[in-house]
Each structure stands twice: as structure tokens, then as C-alpha cells.
Ligand SMILES: *[C@@H]1O[C@H](CO)[C@@H](O)[C@H](O)[C@H]1NC(C)=O
Ligand SMILES: *[C@@H]1O[C@H](CO)[C@@H](O)[C@H](O)[C@H]1NC(C)=O
Ligand SMILES: *[C@@H]1O[C@H](CO)[C@@H](O)[C@H](O)[C@H]1NC(C)=O
Ligand SMILES: *[C@@H]1O[C@H](CO)[C@@H](O)[C@H](O)[C@H]1NC(C)=O
């Protein structure tokens with residue numbers, strides 16, 4: 001009774017104040033820039049469209065930048081999506097950008113371009129962390145994926161720490177237990193994990209990331225037995241054991257469309273990374289994969305993905321007077 005009354009009260013308040021529970025998450029709001037930069041979303045959208053028309057393969061890296069930004073905790077404070085992933089190293093500190101998980105990160109120049117366009121219209125108002133979140137959303141929706149409302153008002157952090165990046169980012173070699181644990185630290189559930197893994201419907205990876213899986217999985221010279229042998233053969237024909245330059249598609253055949261094929265492939269034991277294949281080893285995640293792999297409509301996945309992205313985007317945000325609004329994204333003011 002208590003709970004239902006409380007929920008009723010909240011929803012009444014929301015009707016009158018025209019608010020939305022998601023919008024309030026973590027002190028962010030959907031209309032944060034309504035007075036200070038009302039056109040921010042249009043500027044970001046048109047710049048992102050321009051970038052994607054020239055370099056469509058940047059969509060996955062731009063999405064991944066947001067993910068990495070939110071996942072890395074900065075210096076013992078619980079700080080997440082704060083634009084720290086964009087900072088260059090300085091004389092005194094090595095930035096996240098320059099730690100090994102950086103190999104897959106690209107798109108810094110694009111964010112800088114979007115930031116410059118926003119600065120031209122609204123100088124010193126919109127954070128780099130918000131720009132990264134908006135660009136990620138736009139990149140996904142331009143590839144025919146879901147479109148979600150991005151709560152805004154993140155402030156930019158002043159610290160970027162390479163060694164923390166290393167410790168925080170889940171590796172492609174992680175099994176389900178490890179993935180689940182690293183997501184749980186950020187307040188993300190197994191459902192968020194299987195849903196956000198759907199990001200692998202777009203993008204590519206270097207052969208070197210899967211060399212061990214293909215050529216020497218458990219030190220015996222054999223491939224990972226959990227992979228479909230036909231898929232292994234196909235990957236081997238593309239990736240020699242020491243190849244560190246060739247790219248492989250994460251979702252073969254449709255890696256430039258944000259769709260459900262990823263789950264279909266994982267369900268057929270054609271997940272590229274251990275972190276993809278391992279989803280089948282968990283009851284909940286496995287049944288999600290199989291259900292999405294067989295769904296005729298993308299509606300459920302799109303809705304889930306939108307919800308998980310909003311959750312991801314609110315991890316450890318700086319708000320109010322915390323942090324700063326950077327002038328450019330690769331350096332603190
Ligand atoms: C950050 O690094 C990039 C790439 O090396 C460089 O182009 C840019 O000028 C650097 N930014 C600053 C503020 O030094
Ligand atoms: C990634 O980090 C390594 C190791 O610090 C560095 O040598 C390399 O230049 C970085 N790569 C990029 C693309 O920033
Ligand atoms: C970076 O993080 C590590 C591990 O948390 C910590 O030992 C180190 O002091 C940090 N470096 C900076 C410059 O904050
Ligand atoms: C997952 O990996 C960790 C670390 O290598 C290991 O301790 C654990 O047993 C693995 N879990 C499963 C279910 O394979």
C-alpha cells in the first residue's frame with residue numbers, strides 16, 4: 001500500500017511538473033540546455049550526420065567512446081561519464097587515451113569537430129561528456145537503430161588516468177562471471193549486459209584480438225571449442241596468427257546496420273569474442289540472445305537498448321558546480 005501510494009504521488013507530481021522518471025536520473029534532465037543552448041541537439045545531429053556521411057564506419061567507435069567514458073572510474077572517486085576519455089596525456093599524467101584498451105578507440109577528432117560547432121553557437125555552455133552521449137545516440141539512430149532521449153547536464157572531469165582505464169574496461173576475453181561483476185560495479189545488471197552487448201551489431205575488430213581464440217585457445221594449439229567450426233575456418237582464412245592490422249566484422253554481413261543479426265550469430269555460436277559467446281552460458285542472457293535471434297521485430301531490443309543506454313549514460317556523472325565545461329575536449333581548461 002505504502003509503495004503504491006508513493007508511486008501514485010510521484011506520477012501525479014510528474015504529470016503536473018511534466019517530468020519523467022528517467023529524465024531525473026542522476027541529476028540530469030532532458031531540457032537542461034533549453035535556455036542556454038536550445039539548438040544543441042540539432043547542431044550535434046547535423047555534425048554527426050556529416051561525419052557519418054564521410055566515414056560511416058566511425059559509428060561503432062563513437063558509440064564505444066561513450067561506453068568507455070562511462071565505465072572508467074577516475075581516481076578513487078566514483079566518477080564515470082565525464083569526458084575524461086577525451087583528454088590527452090600531459091607531462092605529469094598518462095591519460096586513458098594512452099592505455100591499452102585505447103586500441104579500439106577512434107573518433108576523437110569527430111568529437112572535437114562537433115564540440116567546435118557547438119562552441120561557435122553556445123560558447124562555454126555544453127560539456128564534452130554530454131556531446132559524447134549525444135553523438136553516440138545519433139550515430140546509432142543514423143544506422144537505423146533506436147533513438148532515445150538523452151538526459152543532459154553532465155559536467156567535464158579534470159582527471160584522466162591510464163591505469164584506471166586498464167582496470168575498469170571489461171576485456172573481450174572475459175567470461176560471463178567477470179563481465180557480470182564488472183557491470184555490477186557500475187550498477188548495471190545482467191540484462192543491461194546482454195542488451196548493451198547488442199552494440200556489437202555494428203563495428204569491426206582487429207584480428208589480433210581473436211588470434212588466441214582462433215589459434216591457441218587453451219595452450220594446445222586448438223581454437224575455442226565453443227565456436228562454430230565453420231565460423232572458425234572462415235575467420236582463420238582472414239586472420240593469420242600474427243596479423244595485427246586486418247579488420248573483421250563483428251556482425252558479418254550487416255555490420256553497418258544496427259539490427260538483431262548480432263544475436264542470431266551469437267545464438268549460432270558465431271560470437272566474435274569470448275565476451276559474446278559467453279552470453280549463452282547464462283540462463284537469462286542466453287534466453288535473451290535466443291529470443292532476440294528469433295524475433296521478427298526489433299521493438300523489444302530497441303526499447304531495452306534505449307533504457308540501458310540511459311542507465312549507462314548516468315553512471316557517476318558530475319553535475320551542478322562539480323567539474324567544469326571544457327573549452328575543447330582534449331584538454332582541461
Ligand atoms: C591532443 O592530441 C592530438 C593528437 O595527438 C593533437 O592533435 C592535439 O593537438 C592535442 N591537443 C592538445 C590540447 O594538445
Ligand atoms: C595507445 O596506447 C599506447 C600505449 O600507451 C600508445 O603507444 C598508443 O599511441 C596509443 N594509441 C592511440 C591510438 O592513442
Ligand atoms: C591513477 O590511478 C592509480 C590506481 O587507482 C593510482 O595509484 C594513481 O595514483 C592515479 N594517478 C593519478 C595521476 O591520479
Ligand atoms: C571466469 O574467469 C575467471 C578468471 O579467469 C575464473 O576464475 C572463473 O572460474 C571463470 N568462470 C567460469 C564460469 O568459467
Ligand SMILES: *[C@@H]1O[C@H](CO)[C@@H](O)[C@H](O)[C@H]1NC(C)=O
Nearest residue numbers: 215216217218219220221241
Ligand atoms: C600456445 O600456447 C602455449 C601456452 O601459452 C605456448 O606454450 C605455445 O607456444 C603456444 N603455441 C603457439 C603455436 O603459439
Ligand SMILES: *[C@@H]1O[C@H](CO)[C@@H](O)[C@H](O)[C@H]1NC(C)=O
Nearest residue numbers: 103208241242243244245246
Ligand atoms: C604488428 O605486427 C608487426 C609484425 O608482426 C610488428 O612489427 C608490430 O610491432 C605489431 N604492432 C603492434 C601494435 O603490435
